[in-house]
Amino acid sequence: MRMLSGIFSYLCTAAFSVVSATIVYTVMFLENNGFASFMAISFFMFAAYFIFAAPVQIFLNRSPQKFSSRYLVAYFIISFAVCATAALLLGNGLIVFVWYKLYLFSFLSAFIYWFWDSVFFQKK
Incomplete structure (x- = not known):
């Protein structure tokens, strides 16, 4: 049962993070198109x-702490x-x-x- 709780916590963290980050990205970079490509950006x-945040989250959860500034820096x-590499690769x-x-x-x-990791995943 504990494993299902961990999977559910990760799925909630990922879902809320994706929706929130997609909204931020759309507002910051797609002023003209609005939410037309919401699904593609979400993907x-x-x-x-x-690929990138989940392994860091697993590594950091060896000693869980809610709203730790060390986690935010990591x-x-x-x-x-990731953002800099993507921007460089896009030419x-x-x-x-x-x-x-x-x-x-x-x-x-x-x-x-x-934020969502601390809300859903961190127990202490």
Whole structure:
């Protein structure tokens, strides 16, 4: 039963994080198109959270703490690396490192995941 509780907590964390981050992304980067591509963006957000944030979450949950600033810093470092790499691979060049939106979105996506992780997954 404990394993089902962990899976449910992770699914809630992932679902709420994906929806929240998709809304933030849509507001920040898609001013003209609005929510037309909400499902596609949600898919990519889920993939990014599943591939990059979930392993960090598993590693950090060896000593669970609610709303730990150390967890937020870890999520931000991973989020920034993923966002910067994606921006570089999309052909934007090194100019992406002067975009305030890169830093803002990296922090917000880390904050969102950290918040929902603390709400649903952390027990202490």
